[in-house]
Amino acid sequence: MCQHHMISFVDPLVTNYTVVDFRNKATALIEDIFARDKIPIVVGGTNYYIESLLWKVLVNAKPREMDTEKLIDRKVELEKEDGHALHKRLSQVDPEMAAKLHPHDKRKVARSLQVFEETGISHSEFLHRQHAEEGGSPLGGPLKFPNPCILWLHADQTVLDERLDKRVDDMLAAGLLDELRDFHRRYNQKKVAENSQDYQHGIFQSIGFKEFHEYLITEGKCTPEASNQLLKKGIKALKQVTKRYARKQNQWVKNRFLSRPGPSVPPVYGLEVSDVSKWEESVLEPALEIVQSFIQGHKPAATPVKMPFNETENKRSYHMCDLCDRIIIGDREWAAHIKSKSHLHQLKKRRRLDSDAVTTIESQGISPDRDKELKEKGSPGQSGEELKSGD
Numbered sequence: 001m002c003q004h005h006m007i008s009f010v011d012p013l014v015t016n017y018t019v020v021d022f023r024n025k026a027t028a029l030i031e032d033i034f035a036r037d038k039i040p041i042v043v044g045g046t047n048y049y050i051e052s053l054l055w056k057v058l059v060n061a062k063p064r065e066m067d068t069e070k071l072i073d074r075k076v077e078l079e080k081e082d083g084h085a086l087h088k089r090l091s092q093v094d095p096e097m098a099a100k101l102h103p104h105d106k107r108k109v110a111r112s113l114q115v116f117e118e119t120g121i122s123h124s125e126f127l128h129r130q131h132a133e134e135g136g137s138p139l140g141g142p143l144k145f146p147n148p149c150i151l152w153l154h155a156d157q158t159v160l161d162e163r164l165d166k167r168v169d170d171m172l173a174a175g176l177l178d179e180l181r182d183f184h185r186r187y188n189q190k191k192v193a194e195n196s197q198d199y200q201h202g203i204f205q206s207i208g209f210k211e212f213h214e215y216l217i218t219e220g221k222c223t224p225e226a227s228n229q230l231l232k233k234g235i236k237a238l239k240q241v242t243k244r245y246a247r248k249q250n251q252w253v254k255n256r257f258l259s260r261p262g263p264s265v266p267p268v269y270g271l272e273v274s275d276v277s278k279w280e281e282s283v284l285e286p287a288l289e290i291v292q293s294f295i296q297g298h299k300p301a302a303t304p305v306k307m308p309f310n311e312t313e314n315k316r317s318y319h320m321c322d323l324c325d326r327i328i329i330g331d332r333e334w335a336a337h338i339k340s341k342s343h344l345h346q347l348k349k350r351r352r353l354d355s356d357a358v359t360t361i362e363s364q365g366i367s368p369d370r371d372k373e374l375k376e377k378g379s380p381g382q383s384g385e386e387l388k389s390g391d
Contacts, residue, residue: 006025006029010203012187030053049255055143055264056130056143064208074118079110086103094191135264137260143266149267150267151290165239167242177231180216181219184216188204208238209260215234258307286302324343324346
């Protein structure tokens, strides 16, 4: 039986545990496992955290002599400020990073400001240094450990959605609501009463808490019918965000692992898990063969998953849509935006207004060019003296 690490080791009320803290603790464990001639297996989970173990991608800006909790709280304090004000401040100290971040993305904007405030070096400069290291790429620094291998379990989207819905139902049957009630009573009820509840930090941002907020705070205070409706609403929301998160995680694998530029990209082997009745032949046996080949220093018989990388695509390009009054970050996001229903609606609305304006001018017997000329010179019937006195 393998020894498991980092399970139930953070107090639920800790709100300042970050991916940097996770990386530091997990890296120490991985190095210890290697030192004992064992093979560490990272199971997840949140791909952002896994990425922090594979590549040198994070900036550890905390000076050792300063208090850790105080520094992390600084980022939380920054996040309380207006997003546009934060973004304006970032544009003054790190214009390159500001151009890559949306003003609404307060977490990343605050993080970049925190890096600068604590070190005096811009966040973008730190990243440039990482990219310039041997084995670095536009997405980060080199690999942290040699010869890694990624096993990606994926399923047909319809099958995955059904499986996730069932998992929520199973969690409810196993006592999820009792667990939420108990946690709410012990940790959350006082914060709600003080109007200080924060669903953006710590364990409270996890999927499964905020979806049942209305149900938990009104239970026993409203009619059974109303309470039941809020419960159904919470269950529906939990299923929706769970499926959305699964899609996001799969997209992360495609964008950050499969399409990653540069030489330091470990092979990703796909294992199809749609049909669990074929687990042995489709998942377990191929996985064992791949891992065994890596241990022995051989090339596995299986072929890694490949996705082409578009070198011309800029994932941090800045676009301003005047029609929708929106800032769009990224070439792909911009291409999607100009095809979106909301943008096309605004475009249609603008064309209709322009068409109505032209029609009005033409109905008055004045051409658009003539109308412009008259606006510049004054309306008919005005004498030069009148124009002059009007000035």
